[in-house]
Amino acid sequence: MTVYRHAPQNGGAGIHVENFDFWYGDFHALSGVSMDVAPNKITAFIGPSGCGKSTFLRCMNRMNDLIEGTHTSGLMAFDGNDIYADGVDPVDLRRRVGMIFQQPNPFPKSIYENVAFGPRLLGVNSKSELDGIVEESLKRSNLWKEVADQLDKNGLALSGGQQQRLCIARTLAVQPDVLLMDEPCSAIDPTSVQRVEDLMAELSSEMTIIIVTHSMQQAARVSDYMAFFLQEHAGEPAGLVEYGDTTEIFNSPSDQRTEDYITGRFG
Numbered sequence: 680m681t682v683y684r685h686a687p688q689n690g691g692a693g694i695h696v697e698n699f700d701f702w703y704g705d706f707h708a709l710s711g712v713s714m715d716v717a718p719n720k721i722t723a724f725i726g727p728s729g730c731g732k733s734t735f736l737r738c739m740n741r742m743n744d745l746i747e748g749t750h751t752s753g754l755m756a757f758d759g760n761d762i763y764a765d766g767v768d769p770v771d772l773r774r775r776v777g778m779i780f781q782q783p784n785p786f787p788k789s790i791y792e793n794v795a796f797g798p799r800l801l802g803v804n805s806k807s808e809l810d811g812i813v814e815e816s817l818k819r820s821n822l823w824k825e826v827a828d829q830l831d832k833n834g835l836a837l838s839g840g841q842q843q844r845l846c847i848a849r850t851l852a853v854q855p856d857v858l859l860m861d862e863p864c865s866a867i868d869p870t871s872v873q874r875v876e877d878l879m880a881e882l883s884s885e886m887t888i889i890i891v892t893h894s895m896q897q898a899a900r901v902s903d904y905m906a907f908f909l910q911e912h913a914g915e916p917a918g919l920v921e922y923g924d925t926t927e928i929f930n931s932p933s934d935q936r937t938e939d940y941i942t943g944r945f946g
């Protein structure tokens with residue numbers, strides 16, 4: 680059973696999940712997850728390794744479709760529409776629900792081309808328009824000042840933290856409504872972590888952000904809401920244990936398992 684404590688209720692542009700299950704082939708990874716992810720807020724997914732946080736995150740823009748033999752049941756709706764319904768174009772979905780991975784993964788192309796890539800695919804061909812999108816996206820990802828005079832430099836020549844902000848700029852260039860971040864700071868230096876966290880706070884006024892993190896400190900620093908996942912027994916699917924306002928969960932977790940986890944007793 681999941682404990683819901685002042686969890687957001689939303690019908691519109693957030694993500695609505697109802698009794699959602701996920702399988703990798705015969706392996707039942709997630710069971711009975713229901714939640715409303717608040718629009719224009721930051722939600723953190725926490726829980727021990729292997730409890731399905733990344734799996735659940737990847738369900739939100741159908742990245743798991745790329746893995747053979749996976750299937751789902753239940754409802755996952757974005758902006759009021761079932762994202763697993765027939766006729767939904769996963770490529771279009773992934774434009775609206777963008778993703779940032781643990782390892783920064785810029786294309787082996789110039790900084791400019793990394794950011795212009797998505798808009799070009801969407802049919803933007805005018806040089807001045809692309810220039811504007813590249814500049815704005817790099818400004819929004821707080822990278823512009825560092826790279827403005829070297830846009831021809833290969834994205835892979837940047838530092839890890841800069842690469843991660845370049846990946847964020849690349850995602851912002853196609854104007855997503857949701858940003859899924861799968862441990863975005865685990866492979867970058869502490870100064871860059873601070874920059875990415877500041878950036879998340881800035882972006883959350885205009886988009887929904889969901890972050891998977893292993894760091895309780897990071898979840899406490901950045902998130903408005905927190906969802907705790909757990910696989911209680913080996914061989915059983917994982918589920919959502921507690922979900923709600925981050926400060927309330929840290930101050931007084933309702934479920935003993937949440938308390939044990941956030942106080943470091945396991946995981």
Ligand SMILES: Nc1ncnc2c1ncn2[C@@H]1O[C@H](COP(=O)(O)OP(=O)(O)OP(=O)(O)O)[C@@H](O)[C@H]1O
Nearest residue numbers: 703706708726727728729730731732733734735746
């Ligand atoms: N491509 C895959 N094929 C089969 N099983 C997978 C695949 N990816 C993940 N799993 C399994 O699904 C379960 C959940 O994995 P997932 O990576 O979602 O957990 P997690 O909570 O994000 O873990 P971590 O914190 O270590 O990243 C694990 O048992 C994992 O082994």
